Amino acid sequence: xxRLQAFRYYVRAGWRRMHPPPAEADWRRxxxxxxxxxxxxxxxxxxxxxxxxxxxxxxLCPQWxxxxxxxxxxxxARTGAPRxxxxxxxxxxxxxxxxxxxxxxxxxxxxxxxxxAAMLRDNLARNGAGDVEVVAKAVWVAGGTVRFVxxxxxxxxxxxxxxxxxxxxxxxxxxxxRDRLVREPVDLLKLxxxxxxxxxxxxxxxxxxxxxxxxxxxxxxxxxxxLLPAVLELLDRAGxxxxxxxxxxxxxxxxxxxxxxxxxxxxxxxxxxxxxRPDPS
Amino acid sequence: MTAPRLAGVRRTxxxxxxxxxxTPAVAAWRRxxxxxxxxxRYTPxxxxxxxxxxxxxxxxxICPQWxxxxxxxxxxxxSGRSAPRxxxxxxxxxxxxxxxxxxxxxARITAYEADPTxxxxxAANLAANGAGDVEAVNAAVWTRSGPVDFRxxxxxxxxxxxxxxxxxxxxxxxxxxxxxxxLEAESIDLLKLxxxxxxxAVLEDxxxxxxxxxxxxxxxxxxxxxxxxxxAVLSALSAAGFTVSLxxxxxxxxxxxxxxxxxxxxxxxxxxxxxxxxxx
Numbered sequence: 263x264x265r266l267q268a269f270r271y272y273v274r275a276g277w278r279r280m281h282p283p284p285a286e287a288d289w290r291r292x293x294x295x296x297x298x299x300x301x302x303x304x305x306x307x308x309x310x311x312x313x314x315x316x317x318x319x320x321x322l323c324p325q326w327x328x329x330x331x332x333x334x335x336x337x338x339a340r341t342g343a344p345r346x347x348x349x350x351x352x353x354x355x356x357x358x359x360x361x362x363x364x365x366x367x368x369x370x371x372x373x374x375x376x377x378x379a380a381m382l383r384d385n386l387a388r389n390g391a392g393d394v395e396v397v398a399k400a401v402w403v404a405g406g407t408v409r410f411v412x413x414x415x416x417x418x419x420x421x422x423x424x425x426x427x428x429x430x431x432x433x434x435x436x437x438x439x440r441d442r443l444v445r446e447p448v449d450l451l452k453l454x455x456x457x458x459x460x461x462x463x464x465x466x467x468x469x470x471x472x473x474x475x476x477x478x479x480x481x482x483x484x485x486x487x488x489l490l491p492a493v494l495e496l497l498d499r500a501g502x503x504x505x506x507x508x509x510x511x512x513x514x515x516x517x518x519x520x521x522x523x524x525x526x527x528x529x530x531x532x533x534x535x536x537x538x539r540p541d542p543s
Numbered sequence: 544m545t546a547p548r549l550a551g552v553r554r555t556x557x558x559x560x561x562x563x564x565x566t567p568a569v570a571a572w573r574r575x576x577x578x579x580x581x582x583x584r585y586t587p588x589x590x591x592x593x594x595x596x597x598x599x600x601x602x603x604x605i606c607p608q609w610x611x612x613x614x615x616x617x618x619x620x621x622s623g624r625s626a627p628r629x630x631x632x633x634x635x636x637x638x639x640x641x642x643x644x645x646x647x648x649x650a651r652i653t654a655y656e657a658d659p660t661x662x663x664x665x666a667a668n669l670a671a672n673g674a675g676d677v678e679a680v681n682a683a684v685w686t687r688s689g690p691v692d693f694r695x696x697x698x699x700x701x702x703x704x705x706x707x708x709x710x711x712x713x714x715x716x717x718x719x720x721x722x723x724x725x726l727e728a729e730s731i732d733l734l735k736l737x738x739x740x741x742x743x744a745v746l747e748d749x750x751x752x753x754x755x756x757x758x759x760x761x762x763x764x765x766x767x768x769x770x771x772x773x774x775a776v777l778s779a780l781s782a783a784g785f786t787v788s789l790x791x792x793x794x795x796x797x798x799x800x801x802x803x804x805x806x807x808x809x810x811x812x813x814x815x816x817x818x819x820x821x822x823x
Binding site for chain 2: 267297332333334336337338339340450474475477485486488490491492494495497498503504505506507508509522523524525529531533536538540541
């Protein structure tokens, strides 16, 4: 960088810092507030025009940053009313974002944690997305009930699937994702299901041709059993083009790491995998 | 002052301190970047970085290499041996070999570089920086020995001509060397593979001799949306008994993808490189 370029860079960075776009300004405000609030305290906050209930403000901040500042879920639909399944909807930010892009979107939002599902329903109703179908169930490879560890924020998981998340579990109703896909084709399938993603995709392998695009968070928290290789191979075989993004080393979670020749931050990570069908032309 | 605010002040103070008094590696990197901003690309030259005298073919590509190796130390590894056997495949001008020598002065390293011009710089850099015992070999690591066509991009992106996504450059026949033969000949403590898209074919060729490698540091190059390497490579490594981990993911938004650039996700990078670490 030449001196002039460096000067311009810092001036621009300073300007942006002082005059952030509204979504970023609200993110900063939320972070400042989260710094002063004890963890796992439920509350309400206004971000942009949204009035949002949350179980834990600190967890809401990165979600807001990813979805409304960086817009990682941005998606070009072929119709004005894409069919979207939001699996692991949490308090509904992803669904609200898609509704903002496509007011006609037909969305079903699944959330397994009963307390968070109630917030999800309220958030959607309060923010003009009352037509979204909220299903307070875990998406899984079978119906019936599953044991679910309700961590209370953004890491609740089906018991046994997410190392480190092993508190007392509750029985929650489950729905088989495959049945949904058999019933109707889907334009976008979002999976943020804390370790259940490989089992789910494997169960749906035969019907993935009914899905046009997939946005899946891969939670690789067990060094001895990596999900990413199998997830990528499965999507590849189902005819999807894949792209990796947003590799996030998870250094703060206790995970059972075998001895490794590398320094640190190698054991657990989170990756975003996007998959889509190549253009037939 | 509240605790979070104090933490914030500390963070800012730390950032200012690092900016004003950088570590030697960071200071060298900044100087290289400033110099690179002032010279035209692909201008050969020499620069002193933290005591190393480095000859280069293109300073701009030295900067990120230096930052990864000497600032972030992405290739740092622990070995039970004081003289680990290392193959540095895709050695470029030798920064990785020099870094390994810094970690393990007794390391027994062979460095392979396909571009003949870069191989000369590699050998000169090793000799000038106390790593004269590292063997520099002008060869493309591949699935067969004998001559192969190589596109000399001139900096850090030269690749075998037959690979999709090879960038334009002078086409030369260079000696090819079959990695499989090397692994059959001896056990390797660390295999570093940064071979611009040839990694999938090479690893598939070596599938049943990968047991001779203890640690693998692999740069996965994804330039072709319609044919990704990650699924096959990661599965092959898992099948060979490695525990894998992803180190760094670098999206390459400036690089045109080889066909199949049509995606419903405007934010998705279509080309990227990813550092894969694998160990037993």
